Amino acid sequence: MSAIVVYIDQLDAPGKLSTTVSQLLTLARGAGEPVAVVAGPVSASVLAELGAQGVTRVLNSEQAELGEFLVATKADLLAQSAAAVSASAVLVENSAAGKEIAARAGVSLNAGVITDAVSVTTDGGTLVAHKSILAGSWTVEAQATSAVAVISVKAHSIEAAPAAEPTTPVVEAVEVAFSPASLGARVVSRTPRAASGRPELEDARIIVAGGRGVDGDFTPIEELADVLGAAVGASRAATDAGWISHASQVGQTGKKVSPQLYISVGISGAIQQKAGMQTSKLIVAVNKDAESPIFEIADFGIVGDLFKVLPQAVEEIKKRRA
Amino acid sequence: MENSALNIVVLVKYVPDAQFDRQLSGEAHALDRSESILSELDEYALEAALALSDARGGVKGGNTVTALTVGPASASVAVKKSLQIGATQGLHVSDDALAGSDASATSLVLAAAIKSLGPVDLVITGMASTDGETSIVPAQLSARLGLPQITFASALDVAGNTVTARRDGDDFSEEIQATLPALISVTDQANDPRYPNFKGILAAKKKKITTVSLADLGISADAVGHAGSLTKVTAAAERPARTAGTLITDSGDAGIQLVDFLAAAKLI
Numbered sequence: 398m399s400a401i402v403v404y405i406d407q408l409d410a411p412g413k414l415s416t417t418v419s420q421l422l423t424l425a426r427g428a429g430e431p432v433a434v435v436a437g438p439v440s441a442s443v444l445a446e447l448g449a450q451g452v453t454r455v456l457n458s459e460q461a462e463l464g465e466f467l468v469a470t471k472a473d474l475l476a477q478s479a480a481a482v483s484a485s486a487v488l489v490e491n492s493a494a495g496k497e498i499a500a501r502a503g504v505s506l507n508a509g510v511i512t513d514a515v516s517v518t519t520d521g522g523t524l525v526a527h528k529s530i531l532a533g534s535w536t537v538e539a540q541a542t543s544a545v546a547v548i549s550v551k552a553h554s555i556e557a558a559p560a561a562e563p564t565t566p567v568v569e570a571v572e573v574a575f576s577p578a579s580l581g582a583r584v585v586s587r588t589p590r591a592a593s594g595r596p597e598l599e600d601a602r603i604i605v606a607g608g609r610g611v612d613g614d615f616t617p618i619e620e621l622a623d624v625l626g627a628a629v630g631a632s633r634a635a636t637d638a639g640w641i642s643h644a645s646q647v648g649q650t651g652k653k654v655s656p657q658l659y660i661s662v663g664i665s666g667a668i669q670q671k672a673g674m675q676t677s678k679l680i681v682a683v684n685k686d687a688e689s690p691i692f693e694i695a696d697f698g699i700v701g702d703l704f705k706v707l708p709q710a711v712e713e714i715k716k717r718r719a
Numbered sequence: 720m721e722n723s724a725l726n727i728v729v730l731v732k733y734v735p736d737a738q739f740d741r742q743l744s745g746e747a748h749a750l751d752r753s754e755s756i757l758s759e760l761d762e763y764a765l766e767a768a769l770a771l772s773d774a775r776g777g778v779k780g781g782n783t784v785t786a787l788t789v790g791p792a793s794a795s796v797a798v799k800k801s802l803q804i805g806a807t808q809g810l811h812v813s814d815d816a817l818a819g820s821d822a823s824a825t826s827l828v829l830a831a832a833i834k835s836l837g838p839v840d841l842v843i844t845g846m847a848s849t850d851g852e853t854s855i856v857p858a859q860l861s862a863r864l865g866l867p868q869i870t871f872a873s874a875l876d877v878a879g880n881t882v883t884a885r886r887d888g889d890d891f892s893e894e895i896q897a898t899l900p901a902l903i904s905v906t907d908q909a910n911d912p913r914y915p916n917f918k919g920i921l922a923a924k925k926k927k928i929t930t931v932s933l934a935d936l937g938i939s940a941d942a943v944g945h946a947g948s949l950t951k952v953t954a955a956a957e958r959p960a961r962t963a964g965t966l967i968t969d970s971g972d973a974g975i976q977l978v979d980f981l982a983a984a985k986l987i
């Protein structure tokens with residue numbers, strides 16, 4: 398069986414695997430022999446998680462350069478490790494950095510790179526990536542035609558499941574030969590961004606998003622999100638105004654999300670906003686303008702004032718639960 | 720620190736206008752490129768380049784901003800628009816063999832085109848193309864050119880020989896630094912792009928666009944296009960368009976109706 402490498406970053410949040418990485422390991426195990434390539438330390442608990450996923454080989458490096466430079470050093474680790482185990486495929490998380498690590502590893506490995514896969518299947522031994530393109534208006538299947546395929550995969554591509562037979566993985570230390578240009582873009586400072594305590598946009602089952610209509614006050618949005626256990630999103634008008642962090646922006650230049658339910662509040666539904674949310678299962682819109690384009694794609698639309706509708710909905714949910 | 724003149728290349732892509740329906744067709748599931756425009760996200764790259772050039776005295780100060788595109792003959796529209804906005808000159812790699820090139824093949828051609836320009840200080844790109852939306856060409860191009868990669872810059876400054884940028888991720892906001900030459904991609908947070916004005920439109924008529932073929936760049940036709948790409952699309956389907964569902968007007972109980980809807984959909 399051929400080796401399928403999963404790239405695992407243990408630099409920023411060491412000590413446990415992210416849910417997406419567990420999903421990638423499950424995917425890899427279904428398609429071949431899963432091999433973990435880890436940037437950063439492999440703790441005992443991570444090793445146990447890797448064993449539960451049926452991983453037999455773990456390649457890791459704790460070289461300082463991996464954390465000191467942007468993306469390129471990690472891509473060197475990934476490409477050199479994938480070559481060392483003769484991997485037929487490489488799977489990476491579809492974050493901004495993950496896609497770039499995939500991109501650069503693809504150049505080194507002369508491998509086709511496919512990003513934004515929502516799921517990965519196999520067809521006669523070849524990995525097939527399924528993705529949604531052109532702002533969610535088309536779905537396509539794509540394959541690499543090269544010996545190695547590099548695919549960056551979004552969250553929830555598969556349900557993570559432990560292997561039938563857990564393994565005791567062997568950790569092999571890798572000494573990466575960094576290319577000189579990889580040591581060119583240095584991270585000189587890092588400021589942690591404040592955590593909201595709410596679900597991440599990409600992970601959330603429900604998202605409540607606010608736009609210019611909230612007029613500087615996200616309280617109604619946050620209160621509805623909290624009774625629903627939802628993540629909070631925003632239009633660019635709201636993030637540009639500084640009412641909420643840019644990390645909450647949904648759309649062409651923000652997050653591309655497809656939750657079970659997207660509640661759009663005080664957002665007009667510009668094409669760049671729709672590009673990030675129109676693959677949601679259900680869309681609810683609250684907007685005081687009946688002509689607003691958001692209603693063209695809403696499964697349930699309410700023409701009304703968000704400052705009346707949302708608090709009433711929050712009260713009603715609390716009442717029904719009491 | 721002395722701020723010497725800069726030689727900047729800006730990547731501009733000719734993409735189908737997202738305001739219209741976009742279609743894939745044919746055996747290779749190729750994107751229909753009629754109704755195309757300069758990718759909106761490349762305007763931020765061009766603005767970043769022009770601002771750096773302006774701060775150093777523009778063309779008179781010895782700065783050059785070259786708008787580079789790889790694409791069909793019609794893609795010259797993107798270069799012309801860039802010249803109207805303020806780029807100094809254009810370079811257009813045009814060749815029938817390019818059709819269907821993936822990121823790998825595209826970055827190969829871009830790298831050769833940039834090398835053909837001689838030494839450059841900065842390559843600036845947008846954060847993504849509005850058609851492919853993969854954001855991987857900048858990373859692949861910097862790997863091919865052996866240039867430091869500073870991507871997703873939401874703020875950018877060049878002082879002397881050093882470029883400093885801010886990259887806002889989900890968990891961290893990072894400050895990244897590199898020595899020129901370097902490749903940078905900028906987000907839509909980086910600046911407010913200028914529009915072409917009447918003077919710019921007139922001036923653009925006198926600016927030069929050099930058109931080169933793959934042969935001019937020493938690239939064989941089978942290294943690009945469908946033949947040279949390392950990925951292929953094997954199936955494509957248009958998603959059924961979303962349609963409007965129930966629309967109600969609040970008459971005092973819309974919040975309650977909203978909860979009824981959520982309950983019926985088993986979401987609460």
Ligand SMILES: Cc1cc2nc3c(=O)[nH]c(=O)nc-3n(C[C@H](O)[C@H](O)[C@H](O)COP(=O)(O)OP(=O)(O)OC[C@H]3O[C@@H](n4cnc5c(N)ncnc54)[C@H](O)[C@@H]3O)c2cc1C
Pocket residue numbers: 607608609610611631632633634635646647648649650651662663664665666667668669670673683684685686689701702703704759760907
């Ligand atoms: C290159 C580029 C990239 C972009 N990327 C994105 C992106 O990623 N995401 C994004 O969202 N946008 C993006 N935009 C911006 C986009 O074009 C729109 O400008 C933006 O989405 C508008 O935000 P909005 O709907 O909140 O504001 P508006 O369009 O101003 O809409 C506000 C809405 O609120 C309603 N409203 C006002 N008060 C109330 C009230 N009390 N109750 C109920 N409704 C009310 C109004 O009727 C109106 O429909 C981008 C633009 C460009 C040029």
